Amino acid sequence: MTEMIRERIRAIIAEQAMLEPEQVTDTSSPEDLGIDSLGLVEAIFAIEEAFDISIPFNANEPEKSDFDISNMGTIIAAVERLVADKAA
Template sequence: MGHMRHDSTTDFRARVLEILAAQALCAPADIAADATLESLGIDSLGQAEIIFAIEEQFDVTVPFNANTPQTSGIDLSTVAGIVAGVEALVRARRG
């Protein structure tokens, strides 16, 4: 494998998986891209903690309302959606 840029999709994915694994109490390698937060045993409080961790780790603001999660600026339905959302938020912040 060649040198990866720090902001590569692989890097975003690895960092998001670490955050999710901490909440799910499992290893990042055990988390599939199509896994849902529910399937990982992550409840709404865990979801909020994930959002805070993402904001801190990536220096972004996640537009999220717990009352209407489906209208947030990030797809929280699957791990792949979360990774893509984080990547988009970081790229938008950088301009």
């Protein structure tokens, strides 16, 4: 399940950044991938829809969010936790 989540998130982010999924690494930040704030919000909406979850993210003040968007690894880990919490 975890690998499926990881691959789906990479595909969503890659689509937003107009890249190939293999170009999206765990250490890539949204900025590294050329994703601006609007693109990040669109990607978050797509992730929420793909996994039927609600991501606690404040686009206006991302530093005040419980959802760490600093790099793809932290985004993937946070989504995995939300999916696991939903399944429990």
